[in-house]
Amino acid sequence: MYDVYKIREDFPILKEKVNGKPLVYLDNSATTQKPTTVIEAICQYYRQYNANIHRGVHYLGIKATEAYEKTRKDVAEFIKAPSTNCIIFTKGTTESINLIAYSWGRKFLKKGDEILLTLMEHHSNIVPWQILSKEKDIKIKFAPLNNDGTLNLNAFKDLLSEKTKLVSITYVSNVLGVINPIKDITELAHKVGALVLLDGAQGVPSIPINVQELDVDFLAFSAHKMLGPTGVGILYGKEELLDIMDPFLGGGEMIKKVTEEYSIWADIPYKFEGGTQNIAGVIGFGKAIEYLNSLGLESIYKHEKSLVSYALKRLLSVEGITIYGPTTDNHRLNIISFNYKNIHPHDVATILDQEGIAVRAGHHCAQPLHLSLGISASCRASFYLYNTQEEVDKFIEALKRVDRTFKNGNRRTL
């Protein structure tokens, strides 16, 4: 039995008040809140066994290394990776994607090659490729969307060709909430010999994933969007690919041997973990995975789906709401972006904030998508495992307050 009120007890921040009102946190796509176990694991590391990893032969060093490596094992199991060698710790999804652009793209792409993205990508899955394209003279293509915000699979197929070397695509749109059909996409991409990089920043926190079944070549995601601390990201890669890639950051920890003339790289995953890692963060992330496993991703997914269904229904009954993305809970996850009358998203968000409700306003690091929607900004409410129907109700009520503040007045059309 999924008891959301009992779950909320595990998150100290949810007892906070904002502007004198109970916090209603609906900005989970930006970052999620942390349960006590995660917060305490980080403190415990610093209080009881702070030491650098993989070096010390002393007690603390061994203990820290064990805790750090345990998270690697937990992550591998969480995404059903075949081996811990496939799991690299980075500082976030952004770094994971940049690592692929740098270590794989720079080595294997050549003039005339193409990378296929979609119009719903986050800037962190656009900009690294633009940087690379300038350097290597490669082409970036964007697959368009259908009117309901889902990926236009036919257009996607048409853009795929022998020239396509990489398809880099988000699991779930951080604006539209759309879930992409990744299994179909990897099949199509592999047919033309392209690799697939899955941006799992949104998606992995809520949908049970099996990287071997999806057959993606790379997967990038962030700890902080799934109860873990900021500053920890994961890159999963197929072993044979990681093996032939060059290192990303040169330094300590990523080498077997260094002479004045040359160095020999360490084996994976250490080849990609130069410098002292975010040890406390990784250890904290282990506890986040433990927490997610204790609830079960299936149950989390179901809870979110019912919340989104409810929120969509309520939002659609508010006059003057425009929702971007599918308006049913099919193929969509915990994110709803919208605009309210002609009121600018920043004004909406400021007024909601006065009611204790945290939503995001802006372009959500997806400007090309907003441009294609013909808007410059939107409001975004995103839900996670601790949100309740009552919070959705408060959010809808607060929208009336927005309207009142603006004296029910629309901006004159200019």
Next chain:
Amino acid sequence: MEIEELYKEIILDHYQNPRNYGDLDLSSTFYRGAYPFCTAEGENSLCGDSIYLQFLIEDDKLIDIRFRGEGCALSLASASMMTEIVKGKTLEEIERLIDKVKSVIEGKEESLDELEDFQALEGVRNFPVRIKCVLLAWTVLEEGIKDYKKKNQAGGKNGKDSK
């Protein structure tokens, strides 16, 4: 602080009925080629708000101005008020006002009483993340004037001949 203290009547009025909105009418004989026609634009990259200004300068005086833009109530109301405030003033006076507005909005100085309507926007001091919205139009104008001065100095004479 109550939200109505931020979204005061006068602000909503400027937002809903912006003054000096649109383009300067350059086809009229009055303006045709007569004065340097300046434009300036700027964006708040955090939120995508944008402001586009057109203005005319004669003898170091800003004699007319229009704005267009997209953004929240605060940024557009601020732009609308600004156009009313600066029209007819000398560049020197405008630059002084820009500094004053910045320092008051950023909380360094007390009051904007010389600016009448614009005082309503002082409330933004309690909403630090929105300060950029209010200052956008002012920083765009500041850049625009700087630009004008640079070109004007390079071109030698001020005013009519520099076109």
